[in-house]
Amino acid sequence: MASPRVTEALQSARGNPTTGYKDLLANIQTLSAGPENLASDLESVLDDILNANLGVVTTRAVVLDFIASLRSLENPDLVIRVGGHAVRAISDAPALSSSLIDQTSSLRDMIATSHEHNEDFLSAARTLSEIPVDTSQRxxxxDEKAAIWVRIVRYYLEVDDSTSAETYLNKLKNIMHSVADAELNLHFKLSAARIQDSNRQFLQAARSYHDISFFPVIDEDERLHTLSMAIKCAILAPAGPMRSRALARLYKDERSVGLEEHGILEKMFLDRVIDQSEVEKFARGLAPHQLAKTSDGSTVLARAVGEHNLLSAGRLYHNIGFDELGVLLGVSAEKAEDTTAKMIEQGRLKASMDQIDRIIYFEAGEASGEKGSGHAEVVVGKEMRRWDANVQAATEDVERVADLLQAEFPDFVAAHLTVA
Structure with a gap:
């Protein structure tokens, strides 16, 4: 129910709708009975406009005046309530809804911005997703599609819904080649990096973050923050040749020296063992999803550091027992054995395992990263392979003596030859 003065102004506006509604909206705060009645007064004005049978052209113009007035009030809660009412009212008017698509899209954009102001990012994303971008009427x-979809992606990422965010990112991938706006391209690349990060695709995320850290369109502090994210993701990535290359690229970036993560980055790059106190300090700067537990109950960080320390052990020792390796990695002997076996199988560690004597023998050289390439042909160490070579040489000598006897004393050999 409208305030008395607003009701009176509405009666006057109907006589001259082109300017009457515009003047009413310009003075709505004065005419309303107070802030607590402003929302219901605006809703009454919108309902009156839609029911006045003004014709499509005039209705469009008046609704635009209504939107401009609502925006000028700069009240997020008011925009959410009144804007939502306006969208529903227009949608419920079949004769007008198809003619006011641009106006309802503007209202939804305003509502989404207001939800963002209130940090209700999920509602903001859902509101924007209702804006039609490719219909017969609109x-x-x-670049306009990209502006909407980039915002939706960012909103979903704010609530850690990487699945929904990736849906809209995939839409963006089909059009970004034709979008020249530098800021939109930056947000697209940054969103892609954040989704890779959320999906634990840490190597790809590290590369994306590092590339973004060179963009001149963002200020120095943001570039350093993005570089910091690149280092975190590289450290969290599975150990192996690919991560080693990522760490080398980041370590050689002169800007990394001034970052808090440089200490652990340096130790990883130089294949030094990382102790638990350094791990705990590094963990304090990680996001919740980067500390999530994996299927085996360990965290992503614990797994990454454990695999790194296993590679470092390969630089320090020729061989090591399962139990001793477990102590070094801070895990059980069984867990140390399992981690080693997986890294060998995946081609991220050159080593072999003697499961009978419970010893790991490290091989010289760098792993290739190709699945299966870390396996030794014989599951023994250097000493055992030397023993095998000696046994093979002895059997060859015996065979050679047998051949000589056969040639020199065939009767003797025939008399003493037994068939097994």
Missing amino acids: RLAD
């Missing part, structure tokens, strides 16, 4: 250019 077709947007690629």
Whole structure:
């Protein structure tokens, strides 16, 4: 129910709708009975406009005045309530809804911005997703679509819904080649990096973050923050040749020296063992999803550091027992054995295992990273292979003596030859 003065102004506006509604909206705060009645007064004005049978052209113009007035009030809660009412009212008017698509899209954009102001990012994403971008009545250019979808991706990422964010990122991938706006391209690349990070694709995320850290369109502090994210992701990535290359690229970046993560980055790059106190300090700067537990109950960070320390052990020892390796890695002997076996199988560690004597023998050289390439042909160490070579040489000598006897004393050999 509208305030008395607003009701009176509405009666006057109907006589001259082109300017009457505009003047009413310009003075709505004065005419309303107070802030507590402003929302219901605006809703009454919108309902009156839609029911006045003004014709499509006039209705569009008046609704635009209504939107401009609502925006000028700069009240997020008011925009959410009144804007939501306006969208529903227009949608419930079949004769007008198809003619006011641009107006309802503007209202949804305002509502989403207001939800963002209130940090209700999920509602903001859902509101923006209702904006039509490619229908028979409304077709947007690629840069306009990108502006909407980038915002949706960012909103979903704020609530850690990487699945929904990736859905809209995939849409963006089909159009970003034709979008020239530098800021939109930056947000697209940054969103892609954040999704890779959320999905634990840490090597790809590290590369993406590092590339973004060179973008001149962002300020120095943001570039350093992005570089820091690249280092974190590289450290969390599975140990192996690919991570080693990522660490080398980041370590050689002169800007990394001034970052808090440089200490652990340096130790990983130089294949030094990382102790638990350094791990705990590094963990304090990680996001919740980077500390999530894996299927075996360990965290992503614990797994990454454990695999790194296993590679470091290979630089320090020729061989090591399962129990001793477990102590070094801070895990059980069984867990140390399992981690080693997986890294060998995946080609991330050159070593062999003697499961009878419970010893790991490290091989010289760098792993290739190709699945299966870390396996030794014989599951023994250097000493055992030397023993095998000696046994083979002895059997060859015996065979050679047997051949000589056969040639020199065939009767003797025939008399003493037994068949097994």
